[in-house]
Amino acid sequence: MTDPRLADVSVFPDPIYKETVLRPLFDGAKNHHVAGFRAIDRAHLVMLAETGILDAEQARGIAQALESIENEVNPSALVYTGEVEDFFFLTEKELKERVGPDLGGRLHTARSRNDIDHTLFKLGLRERLNLLIDKALKLHAALIAAAEREKTTLIVAYTHGQPAQPTTFGHYLSxxxxxxxRDIERLFDAYRIVDLSPMGAAAITTSGFPIDRARVAELLGFSEPLQNSYSCIAGVDYITATYSAIGLMFLHLGRPIQDFQVWTSFEVGQIYVPNSLVQISSIMPQKRNPVPIEHLRHLASQTFGRAQSMLTVMHNTPFTDMNDSEGETQAMGYGAFDSANRVLDLLAALVAQVKINPLRVRANISRSCITITELADSLVRREGLSFREGHEIAAAVARAVVAMDGDLVSDGYAPFSDAFGKAVGRQSTLDEAAFAEIVSPEYFVAVRTRYGGPAPAPLNAAITGYRQDASRFAEQHQIILRRQADAARMLNERFGAVKGNA
Known part of the structure; x- marks a missing residue:
C-alpha cells in the first residue's frame, strides 16, 4: 500500500477552500479588524523593544516598515488571491519585502495567531460595546426624563391583558x-471580561522570551492581562457574556414595546404618538399607523435572535483554540450590535415624544371599575371589616355599575349602600362624597405611599435614585473611555519613539 502523503502533489489552497473559507475570512478581516491588527503590531513591537528582545535598530526598521505598509496598502482595495493564507500573513509578507525575511520575521517573536486573534476580537467587541453602552445610557436618561415628566399622569395598568388598576405613566416607566x-450592569459585567488582554499567551503556554504582558495590555487600553494563558485562547466567555447581556436586554425591551403597540390601538388609545413618528396608509386616509413601534418590536427580536445564535455556535465546542469562535462568527455577531443600536436610538426618541391621552384613560378607568380594589381596602381601614368582606361588597358594587353601563364615581354609591347594608346589617359611615373620593383614580394612587409605589413620595425618591445610577454609569464609562484614549496616545508616542521620531 502507498502512503497517500507520498503521492500528494496538490498545492494549497484548494480552489474551493479558497472561495468558501479563505476569501470570506480575508474580506472579514480587512473590513472589521485592520485597525486592531495595526494596534497589536505596534504594541507588540514597542514591548519587544522595551524588554530588549529586539534592539533599537531592529525595532526602528520594523516600525518604519509598518508605517509604510499602513500608508501604502489600502485594505478596502485588496482582493484575495490565495497567495497568502490570511490578512496576518499578508502583513508579514509586506513587512519582509520591505526589511528582509530575517528582520521582518522578528516581529512575530513570542506571539501567535491564537493570541492575536482573540485580542482582535476583544478589541472589536470593546469598540462595539462602548457604542452600545453609550446608547443604552442615553435610553436610560430618556426614560428617567420621561418618568419625571409623567410622574402624575394617570394610566390604566393591565394584567393578563385586562384593565387592572390605575397607576401613573411615570410609575410604569420607572x-x-x-x-x-440591571441590563446596563450586565453589559458592564460583560465588558470587564472583554477588557482582559490575551496577548502574550502565544499559542497556548506563553513564551520563554522575557515578554511583558502587562505592558502590551496597557498599550492596547485593556484593564490588565487575562491571567491563565490557556484561558486566553480557549475561554470564550467574553463572547458568551457579551451576547447573553445583549440578548437579555432586548428580550426585556421587547415586552414594554409590545405594551406600547397595544396601548396605541384604536380600542385602547392610551398612548398618543406624534405625527413625526406616524405613517399614513396608502389607501385609507383615516389611518394613523405608529409603525416605529412595529420596527422596534421586530428589531428587538432580531437582536435577541442574533445574540442567541452566537451562544448556539459556542455550544458544545472543544475547550481549546478553535475556528468556531473566530472571524466569521465574530462578524455574524456584529449584526446584533447593529440592530441593537437602532432600537436604542429609536426607543429613546419615542419615549421622549409620546403622550398619554387623558380622555381615553378617564373613559377606560370609568368603564372598567379598576379603582374598586381601593374600596375594599378602605372598608377594612374605615369600617373595620375583614378584607374578604370588603372584597365581596366591592365586587357586588362593580357588578352593579357594569350592568348599568355606569360610572363608578357617579353611579356607584347607591349600589354600595345596598350591598354594604345586606352584608354588614347596618349603614356605612361613608357618605357619597367620601365614596366618590375613595373610588377616584387620584386617591387610588395617592394612598399607595409604600416603597416602590406610584404615590408622589416613593416615586420621587425612586427617580432620585435613578438619576444617581445614571451619574454612576456615566462616570464608570468615562473612566474606561479615558483609559483607552490615554492608551492610544501612549502607544502612538512610544511607537513614534521606537521609529525614531524622538
Missing part, C-alpha cells in the same frame, strides 16, 4: 428604568 439599569 419599572422599565429598573430593568434597563
Amino acid at each position: 419599572a422599565i428604568i429598573e430593568f434597563v439599569r
Whole structure:
C-alpha cells in the first residue's frame, strides 16, 4: 500500500477552500479588524523593544516598515488571491519585502495567531460595546426624563391583558428604568471580561522570551492581562457574556414595546404618538399607523435572535483554540450590535415624544371599575371589616355599575349602600362624597405611599435614585473611555519613539 502523503502533489489552497473559507475570512478581516491588527503590531513591537528582545535598530526598521505598509496598502482595495493564507500573513509578507525575511520575521517573536486573534476580537467587541453602552445610557436618561415628566399622569395598568388598576405613566416607566439599569450592569459585567488582554499567551503556554504582558495590555487600553494563558485562547466567555447581556436586554425591551403597540390601538388609545413618528396608509386616509413601534418590536427580536445564535455556535465546542469562535462568527455577531443600536436610538426618541391621552384613560378607568380594589381596602381601614368582606361588597358594587353601563364615581354609591347594608346589617359611615373620593383614580394612587409605589413620595425618591445610577454609569464609562484614549496616545508616542521620531 502507498502512503497517500507520498503521492500528494496538490498545492494549497484548494480552489474551493479558497472561495468558501479563505476569501470570506480575508474580506472579514480587512473590513472589521485592520485597525486592531495595526494596534497589536505596534504594541507588540514597542514591548519587544522595551524588554530588549529586539534592539533599537531592529525595532526602528520594523516600525518604519509598518508605517509604510499602513500608508501604502489600502485594505478596502485588496482582493484575495490565495497567495497568502490570511490578512496576518499578508502583513508579514509586506513587512519582509520591505526589511528582509530575517528582520521582518522578528516581529512575530513570542506571539501567535491564537493570541492575536482573540485580542482582535476583544478589541472589536470593546469598540462595539462602548457604542452600545453609550446608547443604552442615553435610553436610560430618556426614560428617567420621561418618568419625571409623567410622574402624575394617570394610566390604566393591565394584567393578563385586562384593565387592572390605575397607576401613573411615570410609575410604569420607572419599572422599565429598573430593568434597563440591571441590563446596563450586565453589559458592564460583560465588558470587564472583554477588557482582559490575551496577548502574550502565544499559542497556548506563553513564551520563554522575557515578554511583558502587562505592558502590551496597557498599550492596547485593556484593564490588565487575562491571567491563565490557556484561558486566553480557549475561554470564550467574553463572547458568551457579551451576547447573553445583549440578548437579555432586548428580550426585556421587547415586552414594554409590545405594551406600547397595544396601548396605541384604536380600542385602547392610551398612548398618543406624534405625527413625526406616524405613517399614513396608502389607501385609507383615516389611518394613523405608529409603525416605529412595529420596527422596534421586530428589531428587538432580531437582536435577541442574533445574540442567541452566537451562544448556539459556542455550544458544545472543544475547550481549546478553535475556528468556531473566530472571524466569521465574530462578524455574524456584529449584526446584533447593529440592530441593537437602532432600537436604542429609536426607543429613546419615542419615549421622549409620546403622550398619554387623558380622555381615553378617564373613559377606560370609568368603564372598567379598576379603582374598586381601593374600596375594599378602605372598608377594612374605615369600617373595620375583614378584607374578604370588603372584597365581596366591592365586587357586588362593580357588578352593579357594569350592568348599568355606569360610572363608578357617579353611579356607584347607591349600589354600595345596598350591598354594604345586606352584608354588614347596618349603614356605612361613608357618605357619597367620601365614596366618590375613595373610588377616584387620584386617591387610588395617592394612598399607595409604600416603597416602590406610584404615590408622589416613593416615586420621587425612586427617580432620585435613578438619576444617581445614571451619574454612576456615566462616570464608570468615562473612566474606561479615558483609559483607552490615554492608551492610544501612549502607544502612538512610544511607537513614534521606537521609529525614531524622538
